Amino acid sequence: MKRLFAVALGVLTAIGGFLDIGDIVTNAVVGSRFGWSLAWVVVLGVAGICVFAHMAGKVAAVSGRATFEVIRERLGPRMALANLAASFLINLLTLTAEVGGIALALELASSVHYLLWIPIAAFAVWLVIWRVGFDVMENVTGLVGLLLVGFAVALFLLGPDWGQLGQQALQQVPADESPATYWFYAVALFGAALTPYEVFFFSSGAVEEGWTVKDLAHSRLNVLVGFPLGGLLSLAIAGCAAVVLLPRGIQVSSLSQVLLPVAEAGGRLLLVAVILGVVAATFGAALETTLSAGYTLAQFFGWTWGKFRAPARAARFHVTMMACLVVGLGVLATGVDPVMVTEVSVVFSAAALPLTYLPILIVANDPDYMGRHVNGRWLNAAGQAYFGVILVVSVAAIPLLVATGVGR
Amino acid sequence: MFLGDLLGRPVLQSGRQVGYLADVRLHVPDRSPGQRLGDPRVYGVVVCPRRTGSFDGYERRGLDAPALLARYFRWRARGSFLVLWEDLAHWGEPAVELRPGASRWSPELPPSGPGRGRSPQPDGGSVD
Numbered sequence: 001m002k003r004l005f006a007v008a009l010g011v012l013t014a015i016g017g018f019l020d021i022g023d024i025v026t027n028a029v030v031g032s033r034f035g036w037s038l039a040w041v042v043v044l045g046v047a048g049i050c051v052f053a054h055m056a057g058k059v060a061a062v063s064g065r066a067t068f069e070v071i072r073e074r075l076g077p078r079m080a081l082a083n084l085a086a087s088f089l090i091n092l093l094t095l096t097a098e099v100g101g102i103a104l105a106l107e108l109a110s111s112v113h114y115l116l117w118i119p120i121a122a123f124a125v126w127l128v129i130w131r132v133g134f135d136v137m138e139n140v141t142g143l144v145g146l147l148l149v150g151f152a153v154a155l156f157l158l159g160p161d162w163g164q165l166g167q168q169a170l171q172q173v174p175a176d177e178s179p180a181t182y183w184f185y186a187v188a189l190f191g192a193a194l195t196p197y198e199v200f201f202f203s204s205g206a207v208e209e210g211w212t213v214k215d216l217a218h219s220r221l222n223v224l225v226g227f228p229l230g231g232l233l234s235l236a237i238a239g240c241a242a243v244v245l246l247p248r249g250i251q252v253s254s255l256s257q258v259l260l261p262v263a264e265a266g267g268r269l270l271l272v273a274v275i276l277g278v279v280a281a282t283f284g285a286a287l288e289t290t291l292s293a294g295y296t297l298a299q300f301f302g303w304t305w306g307k308f309r310a311p312a313r314a315a316r317f318h319v320t321m322m323a324c325l326v327v328g329l330g331v332l333a334t335g336v337d338p339v340m341v342t343e344v345s346v347v348f349s350a351a352a353l354p355l356t357y358l359p360i361l362i363v364a365n366d367p368d369y370m371g372r373h374v375n376g377r378w379l380n381a382a383g384q385a386y387f388g389v390i391l392v393v394s395v396a397a398i399p400l401l402v403a404t405g406v407g408r
Numbered sequence: 409m410f411l412g413d414l415l416g417r418p419v420l421q422s423g424r425q426v427g428y429l430a431d432v433r434l435h436v437p438d439r440s441p442g443q444r445l446g447d448p449r450v451y452g453v454v455v456c457p458r459r460t461g462s463f464d465g466y467e468r469r470g471l472d473a474p475a476l477l478a479r480y481f482r483w484r485a486r487g488s489f490l491v492l493w494e495d496l497a498h499w500g501e502p503a504v505e506l507r508p509g510a511s512r513w514s515p516e517l518p519p520s521g522p523g524r525g526r527s528p529q530p531d532g533g534s535v536d
Contacts, residue, residue, distance in 0.1 A: 074464070074465065075462075076462060079462075361474065361477070362464060362465065362477065365471070365473040365474055366465060366471070367471070367519075374473065375473065375474065380473055380474040380475070383474060384474045384475075384476050384477065387477075
């Protein structure tokens with residue numbers, strides 16, 4: 001019974017923890033402009049994160065090494081440093097977007113301007129990292145994040161024409177959009193589903209929680225059940241926007257517009273639940289990105305790291321995280337639109353993906369690290385196919401960003 | 409001299425350039441006299457015809473997964489060979505020079521596990 005509870009808890013937190021500000025905003029933007037015609041990208045991206053997270057979790061559980069320790073060992077100092085610089089900066093951008101997301105959600109809940117919420121949000125993130133245990137942190141944000149199921153409830157309450165949504169899913173570029181913006185948003189959605197920090201956090205979390213080979217089955221279940229169900233919520237967000245916003249020609253540029261369909265379908269109660277879900281999801285992701293900043297730097301330089309250690313025993317790890325929160329705070333204090341930061345961050349995430357994906361794919365095949373747990377034939381077939389996709393997405397990301405002026 | 413400075417240097421033999429120095433091979437004996445652990449000893453260098461850099465671990469025999477990547481890394485390092493340290497005539501600036509009669513050995517490493525660290529075997533033919 002206790003074991004069943006642990007398994008259920010793991011899957012539920014994986015669902016609730018799957019979505020972050022990048023998924024919420026990008027899916028809503030895409031839904032309001034393209035309907036469900038980019039739904040295939042969500043499916044592709046979710047399957048990709050399953051492959052990637054599964055391999056990274058396996059490497060962490062078997063070899064005891066988190067992602068950046070593997071990168072540092074395997075690529076050598078010079079290549080790994082270039083990798084670190086790119087991954088660290090992009091993670092910082094994502095961190096900034098997540099803190100902005102918490103503040104935007106709190107603004108909706110309180111009518112207090114989001115800029116006033118930003119320092120409070122950043123302080124709360126720091127406090128949780130400093131004081132709260134890893135399990136409690138992950139479970140609470142994951143379970144409250146499950147309130148985002150409200151998007152799926154809203155979609156059903158809206159009583160959409162499923163045939164029309166299905167038709168959108170099969171149709172390609174809508175008539176009034178250019179192919180460049182269509183593909184730009186395809187890249188953005190892929191980047192939102194497959195963000196590098198998720199893997200830094202997942203693999204480092206495996207080390208934090210002391211996973212061993214025995215935990216592999218459990219971790220596989222979390223990934224293979226939890227992430228796809230989280231992906232369904234992504235589709236629900238896009239679906240809500242497609243049903244309510246697309247026909248009226250409303251293009252999403254703020255979080256309040258993302259939540260408009262929920263208010264229309266379910267009234268105040270559902271809206272409150274979903275806002276709470278957004279706060280939890282962005283707060284959880286802010287914690288994960290902040291920790292990832294500490295993880296990547298500490299693992300590269302060989303510093304003592306881990307939340308399971310007292311802060312005084314992992315001082316540089318904690319100082320890194322504080323500094324990153326301060327930088328994120330500084331960026332947001334300039335008044336830059338957090339939604340814009342989010343859209344840019346998912347595209348850069350997509351561009352940087354091969355840097356972390358390739359070393360994991362290689363090491364997951366290395367018997368020196370993995371013994372008899374090296375990748376099987378099917379996992380390698382999927383792993384290599386995704387490497388091809390990731391390469392194409394990575395090369396296309398920045399040119400599409402420039403060519404479309406961030407999809408405008 | 410730092411060993412790392414050697415990496416990437418052009419390699420000459422009889423005045424002709426044969427490639428770039430891609431890797432340095434060390435042997436660590438179990439123990440050295442008067443020491444608890446062995447002192448590493450450089451036993452050879454790997455020369456690649458192109459500026460390829462690292463082999464990404466695929467210099468180990470029997471490592472052929474994932475298939476496409478393994479094939480790509482092997483292809484990128486094609487024509488590479490190992491030269492024993494005593495076959496180097498000169499290793500300062502600006503290039504590394506091989507003795508005219510230097511033997512070219514297979515750059516492959518034995519697979520992981522027992523037998524690791526044995527001396528290299530001749531590859532039974534010259535490269536190119």
